[in-house]
Amino acid sequence: GTTADVKVALMEIHNIGPCKLFDTAGYDEEGKLGQKKLQKTHNIVKESDLVIIVIDKQAGSDEVNENEVIQLAKKRQKNVLIIQNVRDNSPIEISTYKGLPSLQINLNNKSNYTKVIEFIQTHGIQKKKPAVPLLPQHVLGPDKTVFLNIPMDAETPGGRLLRPQSKCQEFCLSNFTSTFAYRMDLVKGRSKNSKVREAEKKRFQDAIERIKPSIVITDSQAMDLVGRWVTPDKFPNVQLTTFSIMMINQMTDGQLPRFIKGLETLKTIKSNDKILISEACNHDRLTDICEDIGTKQIPDKLKKKFGNSIVIDHAFGREFPYDKLREYSLVVHCGGCMIDKQKMCARLDDCIENNIPITNYGLLLTYLNSPKALKRVTKPFAN
Amino acid sequence: GTTADVKVALMEIHNIGPCKLFDTAGYDEEGKLGQKKLQKTHNIVKESDLVIIVIDKQAGSDEVNENEVIQLAKKRQKNVLIIQNVRDNSPIEISTYKGLPSLQINLNNKSNYTKVIEFIQTHGIQKKKPAVPLLPQHVLGPDKTVFLNIPMDAETPGGRLLRPQSKCQEFCLSNFTSTFAYRMDLVKGRSKNSKVREAEKKRFQDAIERIKPSIVITDSQAMDLVGRWVTPDKFPNVQLTTFSIMMINQMTDGQLPRFIKGLETLKTIKSNDKILISEACNHDRLTDICEDIGTKQIPDKLKKKFGNSIVIDHAFGREFPYDKLREYSLVVHCGGCMIDKQKMCARLDDCIENNIPITNYGLLLTYLNSPKALKRVTKPFAN
Numbered sequence: 031g032t033t034a035d036v037k038v039a040l041m042e043i044h045n046i047g048p049c050k051l052f053d054t055a056g057y058d059e060e061g062k063l064g065q066k067k068l069q070k071t072h073n074i075v076k077e078s079d080l081v082i083i084v085i086d087k088q089a090g091s092d093e094v095n096e097n098e099v100i101q102l103a104k105k106r107q108k109n110v111l112i113i114q115n116v117r118d119n120s121p122i123e124i125s126t127y128k129g130l131p132s133l134q135i136n137l138n139n140k141s142n143y144t145k146v147i148e149f150i151q152t153h154g155i156q157k158k159k160p161a162v163p164l165l166p167q168h169v170l171g172p173d174k175t176v177f178l179n180i181p182m183d184a185e186t187p188g189g190r191l192l193r194p195q196s197k198c199q200e201f202c203l204s205n206f207t208s209t210f211a212y213r214m215d216l217v218k219g220r221s222k223n224s225k226v227r228e229a230e231k232k233r234f235q236d237a238i239e240r241i242k243p244s245i246v247i248t249d250s251q252a253m254d255l256v257g258r259w260v261t262p263d264k265f266p267n268v269q270l271t272t273f274s275i276m277m278i279n280q281m282t283d284g285q286l287p288r289f290i291k292g293l294e295t296l297k298t299i300k301s302n303d304k305i306l307i308s309e310a311c312n313h314d315r316l317t318d319i320c321e322d323i324g325t326k327q328i329p330d331k332l333k334k335k336f337g338n339s340i341v342i343d344h345a346f347g348r349e350f351p352y353d354k355l356r357e358y359s360l361v362v363h364c365g366g367c368m369i370d371k372q373k374m375c376a377r378l379d380d381c382i383e384n385n386i387p388i389t390n391y392g393l394l395l396t397y398l399n400s401p402k403a404l405k406r407v408t409k410p411f412a413n
Numbered sequence: 414g415t416t417a418d419v420k421v422a423l424m425e426i427h428n429i430g431p432c433k434l435f436d437t438a439g440y441d442e443e444g445k446l447g448q449k450k451l452q453k454t455h456n457i458v459k460e461s462d463l464v465i466i467v468i469d470k471q472a473g474s475d476e477v478n479e480n481e482v483i484q485l486a487k488k489r490q491k492n493v494l495i496i497q498n499v500r501d502n503s504p505i506e507i508s509t510y511k512g513l514p515s516l517q518i519n520l521n522n523k524s525n526y527t528k529v530i531e532f533i534q535t536h537g538i539q540k541k542k543p544a545v546p547l548l549p550q551h552v553l554g555p556d557k558t559v560f561l562n563i564p565m566d567a568e569t570p571g572g573r574l575l576r577p578q579s580k581c582q583e584f585c586l587s588n589f590t591s592t593f594a595y596r597m598d599l600v601k602g603r604s605k606n607s608k609v610r611e612a613e614k615k616r617f618q619d620a621i622e623r624i625k626p627s628i629v630i631t632d633s634q635a636m637d638l639v640g641r642w643v644t645p646d647k648f649p650n651v652q653l654t655t656f657s658i659m660m661i662n663q664m665t666d667g668q669l670p671r672f673i674k675g676l677e678t679l680k681t682i683k684s685n686d687k688i689l690i691s692e693a694c695n696h697d698r699l700t701d702i703c704e705d706i707g708t709k710q711i712p713d714k715l716k717k718k719f720g721n722s723i724v725i726d727h728a729f730g731r732e733f734p735y736d737k738l739r740e741y742s743l744v745v746h747c748g749g750c751m752i753d754k755q756k757m758c759a760r761l762d763d764c765i766e767n768n769i770p771i772t773n774y775g776l777l778l779t780y781l782n783s784p785k786a787l788k789r790v791t792k793p794f795a796n
Binding site: 173175180182188189190191193195197199200202203204206207208209210211212213215232237240241305 | 565574580582583589591593594595596
């Protein structure tokens with residue numbers, strides 16, 4: 031293989047829809063670099079819906095690495111197809127190879143390409159489960175309103191809403207449900223001056239009383255205030271959650287319980303344990319000006335609870351330390367709105383496979399602010 | 414010149430900020446193709462904040478075309494700089510050329526590039542007027558709510574809000590103003606069954622009574638319903654406008670009065686006149702399934718008013734028929750949220766220069782539904 035990096039192409043394929051195609055290195059290369067390329071291929075297998083292995087019949091194939099890829103794909107419940115490239119003009123044949131659907135075809139002949147697509151359409155596309163909705167049915171309806179608390183800070187980009195906020199509103203509106211977007215003043219709400227603090231609390235609670243929302247969804251970083259201001263005593267008919275909890279539930283097709291379970295680890299964390307904070311976004315982290323969630327708020331709270339010798343690592347953007355996962359006692363993940371579902375699920379599956387507990391920004395911040403509130407923020411998604 | 418198409422680069426330049434750079438063809442080419450390239454250069458001049466003319470001192474320059482470009486730039490109040498490329502190592506000199514700041518420099522020497530940037534920073538950057546806000550101050554405030562009517566139809570993309578909706582919400586929230594997003598059911602609201610119609614009207618009016626917004630902003634296509642349902646009699650404290658009116662006012666730095674004036678032409682339109690409908694976006698137009706604003710709703714209403722022999726042309730996306738403008742009795746433009754301000758202003762300036770009246774989607778739909786309502790939808794932006 032001469033492909034060192036994975037090549038990516040976006041494409042719309044008829045009868046399949048929008049696709050993200052990855053072209054990986056061949057896995058028949060020896061040495062350290064070959065191993066590195068193979069690792070990359072494994073990571074891509076984990077993030078794919080469909081794995082197509084292309085074998086050159088004449089050149090033969092590396093059976094050991096091939097089996098490893100196939101086993102990994104099967105373990106992760108990916109669909110696997112084989113395409114055997116034949117150089118002569120022998121007829122196109124669909125057989126099986128290692129029990130997998132296999133097409134024998136001359137790939138150098140461009141007129142065969144539609145046959146390849148047909149093969150993929152027939153054998154490669156799994157019936158998809160219906161996607162888990164962003165919000166459950168019981169908070170939706172033409173006379174209901176979803177309350178969005180959007181505090182904004184110095185890191186908030188101008189000119190548009192953040193993705194979870196925009197997605198949530200589009201979802202609500204398409205379900206004929208109104209949304210009320212409110213900006214809480216975090217500085218005032220956390221002020222040491224009780225008059226300032228109480229005035230901000232009153233403004234917020236007045237808005238909720240006026241709007242009578244079915245649910246309040248807040249930016250995770252405001253859970254310290256929202257958790258105390260929207261209590262079940264005061265607002266028995268108002269449910270509560272965070273954008274990051276809402277997102278992670280949808281991004282993992284409803285596997286929120288797994289992230290809730292991850293919190294149990296907090297009872298056994300030792301002072302020298304390593305915790306990985308994984309955030310799918312690559313924004314500027316203005317730790318000095320505002321309280322960045324991933325680099326300031328969560329680390330501060332963890333250190334307060336477990337002491338300063340706790341080790342906190344970060345993974346930002348599209349990278350995730352698959353190969354170092356076992357070092358960590360806990361992974362804390364954001365809502366994942368900036369990566370695709372497949373990548374988010376690959377991260378979750380890797381944690382499961384390695385027995386590494388994983389939890390979520392909104393869940394952790396809720397739990398650390400008030401363990402009592404935890405049940406509250408997850409209840410909307412309980413079946 | 415060998416550059417046929419205009420080359421575009423996006424760049425962030427220190428002390429200037431984000432820039433869109435256009436590299437045009439030289440204007441010294443003769444013949445029909447040369448004329449075409451010159452026309453493209455003229456269009457780019459119209460859409461620029463700063464025009465830099467690069468002259469090769471040894472090769473000389475085409476004085477006629479050069480003067481034309483300079484005159485056009487001056488007429489459109491663009492800043493113009495001259496860079497004279499000298500091939501020897503003579504010292505860098507800032508002089509004037511045709512009364513314009515002019516830098517003599519060897520552009521083949523890369524170490525001179527910072528000098529070029531300094532020259533542009535010193536002589537090329539106009540003090541910008543403060544941008545016109547998206548909404549006026551009097552509808553904003555921590556206890557005020559802006560009501561957004563978002564009907565959605567088959568053309569509405571899923572997963573996010575439209576740009577004007579997202580921009581408007583971000584603007585309101587950054588000003589600590591709440592937003593209430595509501596989806597009106599157009600089919601029910603326009604139903605022939607009066608019970609269905611009245612129920613939808615009641616749901617809408619109840620929401621407004623509950624929310625007590627400072628302003629209702631609606632998708633233009635719902636003006637037929639909103640204009641009748643949000644009357645000053647029923648809601649004296651609620652102002653009213655459309656997303657497209659809000660956008661065009663900001664995109665043209667407050668030149669909404671020009672678009673209001675364009676409506677006067679409707680009194681003198683003759684049955685064979687040509688009208689140009691210009692929409693900056695390139696979405697699918699599902700005229701059969703839903704009432705597309707640009708290709709169905711506006712043409713239908715114009716034909717109803719002026720007869721079927723009225724000629725209606727369309728310009729979609731980033732193209733605008735600068736060279737055919739004089740054929741039209743009226744230009745009807747969308748809010749322009751999918752092009753940049755400079756391009757929108759260039760279109761407006763071309764209409765002004767050619768004495769072609771121009772108006773806007775929201776204004777026209779309001780006027781054709783109820784001339785009385787026109788004052789209402791423009792009042793929020795009146796000084």
